[in-house]
Amino acid sequence: MSKENRVFIISASDRYNFGDLLFNYIVDFFLSEYCKNKYEIIFTSLSGNDLQSVQGHKTVGLTKGLKRIGDGDVLIFAGGGVLGHKWAPMFLQAEGGKKIKKIKKLMPDWLFEGFIKLFYFKTKARYPYTRSINDFNKSVRVIYNSVGGGALNGMSSVETKRVLTRLKTASYISVRDQNIQNIISGIKSNLVPDSAILLSEKITKDELYSMAESNIKNILDQNYIILHFNKKISNRYFDEIQELITGIKNNFNFNIFLMPVNYIDNTDMEGMISHEKNRNCTVIKNKLKVFEICALIANSKLMIGSSLHTNIIACSYGVPHLGATHSVSKVNNFFKTWYPSDSVFNSYDLKKILEIIPNALDNKSEVKKNSERLKLVAIDNFNKINQIMEREANPPEK
Template sequence: MTDRVNVIAYGAYDRHNYGDLLFAIVLKRYLEADGRFEVLIAATKASNLSSYGALPTMPLKKALDATRHQPKTMLIVAGGECLTAQWESIIGYLAPQAIYYPIKASPYLIGHKAFIRLSRLFTSIPSDIPLVLGERDLPGYKVMYNSVGGNEISRKKPLIHAAIKRNLQDCTYVSVRDRETSAELDKLGIEHNLVPDSAILISDIFTPKVDPAEAGHIVFHISDHHAKRRIEAIAQQLTELNVNTGLKIALLTIGKAPGHSDDEPLDKLYSLLGAERAYRVDSGKIEDIIGCIATSKLYCGTSLHGAITALAYAVPQIALLPQRVIKLSSFLETWVPKQSCGFAEVPQISQIGTNLINSFGESQRAELDTVIEAMKARVRANLDHMVALYDQAPARGESARSQQPKPETVTAG
C-alpha cells in the first residue's frame, strides 16, 4: 500500500465549543475511511481536549510545515460560523476567562489593523480573517470550505468585509450550510453550493443506548449571553412544560470555552426548578452531550449544534430566541420540516414545546427520517466532490484551476 496523503482539517477545534469539535471527528472519520488520506487536525494552537472526547490539535503552521513537500495538499475549513469569526473572538477564546472581554475590546483601543497584525504574528496564520484562508498566501494548497456559516457578512467593517471577499474568491471550492449565508455570498459574487452542516453525520458514528422503559426527558440549553435577564421567565416556562408533559428537564451544558460557557445560567435554572423537575448534565463530554439529546423527546435551546444533534437522531427541535440566534433559525428554516421544529421566544417555550411533543408521532418521525437521510447523502456527496476537485487540481507550479459547480437550488423542508 502506498503512503497516505496528508489532508489538513482546519477550524476552531482548540476550544470547548461542541459543534466545532464535531467537525474534526466527522471529517477525520469520513476522509480516512478509504485509506487514501491521513487527516491532520489543525487550529490556531496545539490543544488536547481528549478528556472531553475531542481530537487533539496542532497549530496550523505545524500542519503546513508537515505538508509542504507534497505536490499539492487539500486544506478543508471544516464547518462552523467561520466566515465572520474575527481575531478578537479567536484570541479571546484561547485566553483565560478573566481577560476574555478585555481582548474582545482590544481592536477598538489599538485599532483593527494593528490588532490583526499582532494576531497574525502571534499565531503565524497568514490571513486577516483567522478562519478564512486564501490560496495566494498558500501556494500548492487547495483550500475548500465544508458547509460553513457566516451571516451578516455585509454588516462587517470594510476592512473585514474586503478580506472575506478576497480570500473566498481565492480558493478552490465553497459550500455553505444555510440560506442566510448563501444570500451573503451571492452579494459578494462568490460561487458556492448549499449543503447541510456536516455534523448531521454524527449519528453514523455514535449510537447512544436507549432504554425503552424510560419515559424520556426534555433537553434545555441556553448560553450565558442569551440568558441574561431571562432566567426567572425561563424557569416559569420550563415548570409549565414539565407539568404539561410529565417529563423532566435535562439542563445540558454544551460549551465550556470563554464566550461559550453555559454552566452559570443552567446552574441558576436548576436552583429554581429543583431536583423534582430538572437535573443537570454538565460533564461537557461529547458522548454525554450526544446521549442526552439523542434519547430525549425534545430539544429546546440556543445552540445550533444542539439542534443539529437532535435532528441527526430524529428528535424534534425548538430554536430558542430565533430573532437573535440567526444561524440557528436560518439552518432549521433551510432544512427541517415545519412539523418537526419550532421557533420560540421565552414566553412561548411551554406552549410550543408541549404542542411539538404531543404532535410528533410515527408519521412525523418517518418524514423526518427521510429528510435526515437526504441531508446525509448531500453531505457525503459534498465531501466526495471536494476529494474529486483535489484529484483534478494541478500540483504546485502547474497552471489552471478546477471549476466549481454553480450553486444548487434547495427547497426548504
C-alpha cells in the same frame, strides 16, 4: 510508509465548544479510503490543544502545522461559523488566549489584532480560517466544508470584498445556510446542511449510550427532555424560562434536565445554574464529554435549545427539537433553510413554546423524514469533496 501528501483538517477545535469538536470526526468519517491512503491527516486548530480527555482531538496549531505544507496538499476548513473571523477574537476563546485578556483592555481592537497576529502567530494572513491559495508559496487546494460565517453579518463592503477575494481561489465551497450563501453570492457555493447532521450515520444511539459514564446512563434511562440556554439568554429571559420549566412539569410527564454544551468558559454552566432553584428541573453539573452530550440529546423525547448543534444533533437522531427564542441568528437560519416554512419545527419565543410542544411531539416522523433528506445532501457534499481530492491533475496554478 509515509503518505504522499497531507490534508490539514482545520477547525476551531482547540476550545471546548460542543459543535466545533464534532467536525474533525465527521470529516474523518467521510473522507474516502483513497484519500486516507494518499494523504496524511493533520488535525489543525488556531493554537493547538489536546482535548482527547473530553472526546475531542489533539490538534496542532496553524502556524506550526502549515510550516509543513507542500505541493499537492489540501486544506479543509471542516465546518462551523468560521468565515471572516479574525485572529484575536478566536484566540481569546482558546486556552492560551485566556491568559492575555487583560492586555486587550490596554489597546484598541485593531492594535490588539495586529499584536496577536504578529507576536503570537507570526503571520501576515488577515484571517485564520478564510485562506487563499495565494497565502502559500506552494500549490495547494483549499476546501470549505458546510461553513457558516457570523462575522460576515454587518461586515463592511470593503472587508466583505477581502473575504470574497480569498474565497474565489478555493477548489470547493459549501455553506450551511441560505443567509451565508446570499452574503457570498458572487462566489460559486453549494448549499448543504451542517455536516454534524451525519453523526448518526456513523455512531448509533446504542453506541452513544455505551460511551457514557454510569451517572449519565442513569439519565439516559429516564423519560426526559433537554433544555439548553446560554447565559445571555438565561439572564435576558429568566422569568420566561422559569415559567416554561414549570409549565412543562405541570403538563407533561417528563423529567427536565438543563444541559451546558459550551465549556470555553463557565458561562453556559452559570446560565443553567441560575435556574437551579426551580425544583422542577435538574442541572447537569458534570463536565460532559462530547458524545455524552450527543447521547443525552439522541435519547431525549424533545430538545429545546439556543445552541445550533443541539438542534442539529437532535435532527440527526430524529428527535423533535425547537429553537429557544429568535435571538440566535444561526439557529433561525438553520430552520429557515432546512425545514418547510409551515413546519412546527422552528425557533419560538419562550412564551410560545409550551403550546407548541404537543404538536412537536406528535410530528416526530417529520423530523426523521427531514433528517434523512438532509443526510443525503450532506453525503453528496462529501462525494464532491472526495472527487476533488482524488483528481490526479495538478493543483490549480496561482
